[in-house]
Amino acid sequence: MGIRTPFLFCFAAAFVSAAEIPQGTHLLLRMENSLSTRTAKEGDYVYLRSASPIAVNGQIIVPVGSYVQGVVAETKRSGRVSGRAELAIRLETLTLAQGTVVKFAPHLNSVDSGDSGQKVAGAENKVEQAPTKGKDAARIAILAGTGASIGGIADRSWTGAGIGAAAGSAVGLATVLLARGKEVELRQGSTLDVVFDRPIAIE
Numbered sequence: 001m002g003i004r005t006p007f008l009f010c011f012a013a014a015f016v017s018a019a020e021i022p023q024g025t026h027l028l029l030r031m032e033n034s035l036s037t038r039t040a041k042e043g044d045y046v047y048l049r050s051a052s053p054i055a056v057n058g059q060i061i062v063p064v065g066s067y068v069q070g071v072v073a074e075t076k077r078s079g080r081v082s083g084r085a086e087l088a089i090r091l092e093t094l095t096l097a098q099g100t101v102v103k104f105a106p107h108l109n110s111v112d113s114g115d116s117g118q119k120v121a122g123a124e125n126k127v128e129q130a131p132t133k134g135k136d137a138a139r140i141a142i143l144a145g146t147g148a149s150i151g152g153i154a155d156r157s158w159t160g161a162g163i164g165a166a167a168g169s170a171v172g173l174a175t176v177l178l179a180r181g182k183e184v185e186l187r188q189g190s191t192l193d194v195v196f197d198r199p200i201a202i203e
Contacts, residue, residue: 019061021200028052035186037085046070061202067095078181087184088126106194129182
């Protein structure tokens, strides 16, 4: 009996300490470094910390502040004429407070976009910038209106206003074509919501 007791105790302790993060669990992560499609390259590291805990059966198995590491899987700058900025990241490891490292590959569900308009697109952990067509049209219209005002004042006629509007439109169009659209920015402190696609065992 004296020999069996330690063995049974160790087996029971191991069984109790093991837990499993269920499939479909959400985890809020906070960026530790900043990433931008302006400078990011494929293979660059991504560092995050958990901003929310994961509890199973009343026991916290992933505390706030747990480290998460990943890499940039794909990056694409915004185009001058067409094409939106895109940034894909692949999360790879979760490091717990006691030093346990768990391999995982959750998918990105949403991203803290602020007023940038960027959002998660598709199922490839890709963050995509919102289109700027409406803003581009507004910029052309504003410059056309400014050109019309200047032309009308200079010429004091509708002809002058028409020439000014045409010149303003041309300037506006050239400005839009030469300028890149917004880049995807995942700044330090911004949050991402990820979802576990399969159960993960934690020991």
